[in-house]
Amino acid sequence: MGAGGAASQRTQEARRQERLLREQWQAARRQALRWDTVGEGEQRVLAQLLVLTARGWRLLVDRRWSRTRTADAHMLLVGPGGVFVVDVTAGREPAEGHAPGLLAATKAAESAVASLGMSPVAVQPVRVFAGQRFDASLGRIRLLGEHEIGPVLLSQRHRLRAESVRAIADHLERVFPGYAGSAIDQQPVPAPEPHRPGSPDGLFDLEGLRDAALEGARRAPIEQWMTFLHPDQVALVRRNWSGPARISGPAGTGKTVVALHRAAHLARRTTGRILYVTFANNLPRVQSTFLKAMAPAVADRVDFRSLHSWAQEFLQDRGVPVRLHGDKAETAFSLAWKNVGRASRLAALDPAPTYWHEEIDYVIKGRGLTRFEEYAAVPRRRRRASLHRTHRRSVWELYEAYEALRGERGVHDFNDVLSLALAEASRRREGPPYAAVIVDEVQDLTLVGVRLLHALVGDVPNGLLLVGDGQQTVYPGGFRLTDAGIDIRGDRGQVLRTNYRNSKQILDAALTVVADDAFEDLDGLRTSGRRDVDLTYHDGDVVRVTRPTAEAHDRDLLDALRSLPEGARADTALLCPSMRAVGHYQRLLTQAGIPVCQLEHYDGRAVDAVKLGTYRRAKGLEFKNVFLPRHDTVSGHGTPAGTPAGTETSETARERAELLRSRLFVAMTRARDLLWLGSVTTR
Numbered sequence: 001m002g003a004g005g006a007a008s009q010r011t012q013e014a015r016r017q018e019r020l021l022r023e024q025w026q027a028a029r030r031q032a033l034r035w036d037t038v039g040e041g042e043q044r045v046l047a048q049l050l051v052l053t054a055r056g057w058r059l060l061v062d063r064r065w066s067r068t069r070t071a072d073a074h075m076l077l078v079g080p081g082g083v084f085v086v087d088v089t090a091g092r093e094p095a096e097g098h099a100p101g102l103l104a105a106t107k108a109a110e111s112a113v114a115s116l117g118m119s120p121v122a123v124q125p126v127r128v129f130a131g132q133r134f135d136a137s138l139g140r141i142r143l144l145g146e147h148e149i150g151p152v153l154l155s156q157r158h159r160l161r162a163e164s165v166r167a168i169a170d171h172l173e174r175v176f177p178g179y180a181g182s183a184i185d186q187q188p189v190p191a192p193e194p195h196r197p198g199s200p201d202g203l204f205d206l207e208g209l210r211d212a213a214l215e216g217a218r219r220a221p222i223e224q225w226m227t228f229l230h231p232d233q234v235a236l237v238r239r240n241w242s243g244p245a246r247i248s249g250p251a252g253t254g255k256t257v258v259a260l261h262r263a264a265h266l267a268r269r270t271t272g273r274i275l276y277v278t279f280a281n282n283l284p285r286v287q288s289t290f291l292k293a294m295a296p297a298v299a300d301r302v303d304f305r306s307l308h309s310w311a312q313e314f315l316q317d318r319g320v321p322v323r324l325h326g327d328k329a330e331t332a333f334s335l336a337w338k339n340v341g342r343a344s345r346l347a348a349l350d351p352a353p354t355y356w357h358e359e360i361d362y363v364i365k366g367r368g369l370t371r372f373e374e375y376a377a378v379p380r381r382r383r384r385a386s387l388h389r390t391h392r393r394s395v396w397e398l399y400e401a402y403e404a405l406r407g408e409r410g411v412h413d414f415n416d417v418l419s420l421a422l423a424e425a426s427r428r429r430e431g432p433p434y435a436a437v438i439v440d441e442v443q444d445l446t447l448v449g450v451r452l453l454h455a456l457v458g459d460v461p462n463g464l465l466l467v468g469d470g471q472q473t474v475y476p477g478g479f480r481l482t483d484a485g486i487d488i489r490g491d492r493g494q495v496l497r498t499n500y501r502n503s504k505q506i507l508d509a510a511l512t513v514v515a516d517d518a519f520e521d522l523d524g525l526r527t528s529g530r531r532d533v534d535l536t537y538h539d540g541d542v543v544r545v546t547r548p549t550a551e552a553h554d555r556d557l558l559d560a561l562r563s564l565p566e567g568a569r570a571d572t573a574l575l576c577p578s579m580r581a582v583g584h585y586q587r588l589l590t591q592a593g594i595p596v597c598q599l600e601h602y603d604g605r606a607v608d609a610v611k612l613g614t615y616r617r618a619k620g621l622e623f624k625n626v627f628l629p630r631h632d633t634v635s636g637h638g639t640p641a642g643t644p645a646g647t648e649t650s651e652t653a654r655e656r657a658e659l660l661r662s663r664l665f666v667a668m669t670r671a672r673d674l675l676w677l678g679s680v681t682t683r
């Protein structure tokens with residue numbers, strides 16, 4: 001269809017909508033007149049809401065808020081846009097919030113729908129001001145004028161299907177029965193009278209309603225998980241925790257989903273800001289996109305940040321000078337290795353300077369150690385090389401040489417940024433005013449990083465929530481939460497066990513890779529690599545392709561990508577173990593005319609391009625189709641990533657292979673329905 005044809009069809013649809021609305025409005029006006037206990041303004045508001053009932057909404061007026069005495073609101077509205085607890089007033093917009101009755105009614109409604117698995121993000125309090133025009137928010141309450149209420153509700157993104165609207169409204173009707181003899185009973189809007197030109201519509205804005213109805217229909221419905229969760233997950237979202245809490249669980253068990261709903265829930269319950277932090281740079285963009293879709297009203301009070309970018313900004317705001325310079329710091333380490341490390345006993349344990357650089361990054365600086373005696377005694381979690389005191393002395397000398405050379409150059413490394421921020425946060429406890437801090441993928445952080453985030457909120461109730469899974473550690477080293485002074489007790493430590501993402505075939509393939517890698521989680525518990533997980537049934541495929549040459553392998557990969565159904569690229573990722581491999585596949589796909597979107601630039605919105613990035617960059621994400629070319633070799637090391645534990649000889653090589661298997665496991669568990677595993681074997 002040409003653009004002109006589409007435009008004229010839109011105009012026709014708009015006219016039809018307007019005619020229909022006018023008829024529905026007049027019928028609703030007559031029905032609202034029966035609500036004779038209120039003034040004319042309130043009747044007009046009611047009439048507008050009755051119009052919605054002709055468009056798939058259910059209106060429950062004059063409820064008995066049986067569960068709580070303080071609850072008080074005029075009506076409940078349930079429709080495609082969610083559940084709205086509505087209060088109508090003839091007054092003006094209040095300067096300060098004094099709506100405890102409305103908030104208590106909202107809480108009661110949230111509790112009532114929680115048993116159906118509905119998240120509190122889908123329940124919203126609204127106060128409508130008869131005879132007024134405005135659109136504002138006061139805390140979590142949306143304040144709307146008589147003109148705005150209809151259009152705002154109609155243009156909400158659709159989150160409930162017709163059958164859910166029915167089921168939820170029926171349930172709410174049972175939980176909060178109407179007073180006998182309510183002035184307005186739920187009944188269909190009566191048949192309309194023909195429109196008489198020039199008849200007054202009062203403040204009713206037909207055009208606004210018409211546009212909103214069209215807008216609501218045009219915008220795609222939001223994902224199911226943005227409204228409905230398992231009732232156990234909803235309970236976690238709404239829980240009151242007396243101090244820091246932790247949610248753990250294997251890959252794909254809904255940890256991030258719960259964390260996002262909780263962020264929205266906390267943002268509504270407080271007037272402060274919520275900080276939602278991850279280690280990776282790309283995840284905050286994606287998570288922010290999701291939150292904006294599921295809880296737009298509070299999205300601007302949740303700061304999605306990567307830890308280092310947040311810490312740098314925090315230091316800048318506090319006037320603390322930082323000179324982060326990764327390359328110069330790297331050069332300082334190379335020199336230190338040349339001057340001090342290479343000839344030391346460390347080279348005999350592992351001649352690759354990387355291992356010792358990691359020792360400094362993750363064990364010494366990552367844990368904030370400043371004295372040799374501390375380092376000499378520290379348990380080096382997840383580090384395989386057994387270091388005697390003399391070895392540790394050599395590492396410490398290397399560390400001191402590095403620090404001296406770094407200092408000479410006047411630069412900081414990434415660990416320094418976090419240590420400076422921790423010192424600053426501990427020194428001055430004023431601001432930033434976070435009501436809560438949520439840390440996703442907490443296992444990726446260093447001990448100093450976790451201490452820093454803890455310092456922002458301390459142990460206040462509902463202040464700190466740590467979300468993560470030790471099995472998905474993709475960086476060396478590790479720590480226990482108790483090392484950070486965080487005490488998670490009783491019901492403040494929760495484990496999710498149902499995998500909602502991966503098909504059984506995919507999860508089995510992924511678990512095989514790490515089956516022999518028992519790991520220690522952040523709570524210090526040793527856990528087997530092959531964990532028990534409940535699966536939600538859905539079908540999926542693992543496709544294994546083995547070819548004798550890299551060229552034949554890549555040809556098969558391109559064929560498989562080309563044969564994806566129309567539109568599937570938007571939900572497809574190609575993941576690689578190294579940046580070098582990413583470069584190779586970027587060129588290959590581009591030459592083949594397959595559009596590519598680097599994971600660095602992906603923000604969670606659908607784009608018709610294959611997402612391309614490293615295994616590490618894919619942390620926390622998921623895709624319908626995941627392609628892992630040459631998944632069983634890792635360029636640069638020549639170390640097989642898919643081989644079982646124990647086949648490597650040196651301790652450091654075993655540790656490296658284990659970490660590579662963890663990364664591969666993370667990459668494999670990103671796949672929902674299709675996992676393509678490519679290999680090249682010359683035999």
Ligand SMILES: Nc1ncnc2c1ncn2[C@@H]1O[C@H](COP(=O)(O)OP(=O)(O)OP(=O)(O)O)[C@@H](O)[C@H]1O
Pocket residue numbers: 225228229230233249250251252253254255256257258469472499500501619620621622669
């Ligand atoms: N109650 C639920 N019903 C249906 N799907 C759900 C439910 N909870 C979560 N999901 C879906 O499960 C998938 C995994 O969720 P999520 O990304 O939150 O898991 P995760 O535990 O954070 O995973 P990972 O640790 O692997 O990053 C998502 O597609 C999410 O929409």
